[in-house]
Amino acid sequence: MQQKELERYKALLLAKRRELLNGKAGLEAPVPAAGVLRGDVADQAAAAVEADLQVRLRQTDSRLLRAIDEGLARIDRRTFGACTACGKPITTARLDAVPWTRLCRDCKEGQSS
Numbered sequence: 001m002q003q004k005e006l007e008r009y010k011a012l013l014l015a016k017r018r019e020l021l022n023g024k025a026g027l028e029a030p031v032p033a034a035g036v037l038r039g040d041v042a043d044q045a046a047a048a049v050e051a052d053l054q055v056r057l058r059q060t061d062s063r064l065l066r067a068i069d070e071g072l073a074r075i076d077r078r079t080f081g082a083c084t085a086c087g088k089p090i091t092t093a094r095l096d097a098v099p100w101t102r103l104c105r106d107c108k109e110g111q112s113s
């Protein structure tokens with residue numbers, strides 16, 4: 001892949017990374033422990049669901065963040081754009097949609113089925 005293209009994907013990855021980190025800061029608001037809440041059981045259940053959702057969002061974020069960091073590392077090593085499973089180039093359309101992907105479409109589909 002050309003240096004110019006690598007730079008473009010690097011910018012995309014960095015922008016997404018920044019977006020994630022900013023969003024994450026918003027999620028750092030303390031989640032009240034269910035037991036501490038006054039109010040009825042329904043309120044407590046709602047609070048528990050909310051807390052659970054926030055935890056799951058954080059897990060998704062950190063997984064994505066790791067994928068982005070790995071993508072940036074592959075750009076530095078100049079292996080970015082090649083499928084890490086079969087070594088074939090990943091299509092530009094796919095990289096534009098998911099720049100942090102490390103698998104070509106064939107390998108990704110093979111993996112999930």
Ligand SMILES: [Zn+2]
Nearest residue numbers: 083086104107
């Ligand atoms: Zn592949």
